[in-house]
Amino acid sequence: GAVVSQHPSWVICKSGTSVKIECRSLDFQATTMFWYRQFPKQSLMLMATSNEGSKATYEQGVEKDKFLINHASLTLSTLTVTSAHPEDSSFYICSARETSGYEQYFGPGTRLTVT
């Protein structure tokens, strides 16, 4: 149980285009989902917290207009990188937390390359 999926697992897009990443909790309901960014050989950096039915809360320094987050249901959150630039290339990981509890379940990640 407690499986989180991400789609796509990798994506290449051209500079200036937008790309959407999906995060799904497959066997549980997730009121809260989190989006992280990870640079090579570095730790995870929390970008934003996504709550079902409400606006996401962004960490300091993260551009909310560039990284659009939608959490339309208890099993799906999406991250859209708008007007992508090469510096947005990174590994994006989502996690989901059950309605009650502290444990987060992580997706396998999405590698984004912007050319």
Place this chain on the structure above:
Amino acid sequence: AQSVTQPDIHITVSEGASLELRCNYSYGATPYLFWYVQSPGQGLQLLLKYFSGDTLVQGIKGFEAEFKRSQSSFNLRKPSVHWSDAAEYFCAVVRGGGYNKLIFGAGTRLAVHP
């Protein structure tokens, strides 16, 4: 503010040797602590967690960790390392202030020699 320190960036051990990965936290109250493992290009898998109770916790894949309040530590151990344990290991603590966000340490990269 809460923080997590993993002093060792990179550790190399021989297969079959014992392993201890260090983690120190800074948190005023009783912390909720986690160890995660990340294989190359993969997401994170939970190895074990500590919320309360017995300070020695058992996890998956033969790992255990001991919570020591006096030392603000939550070190991860394994008595005999397998080549498949080569990965990146992250210690994390729940951050207060709502949503139960995680604060991660910088990670320790484990290499295993045959």
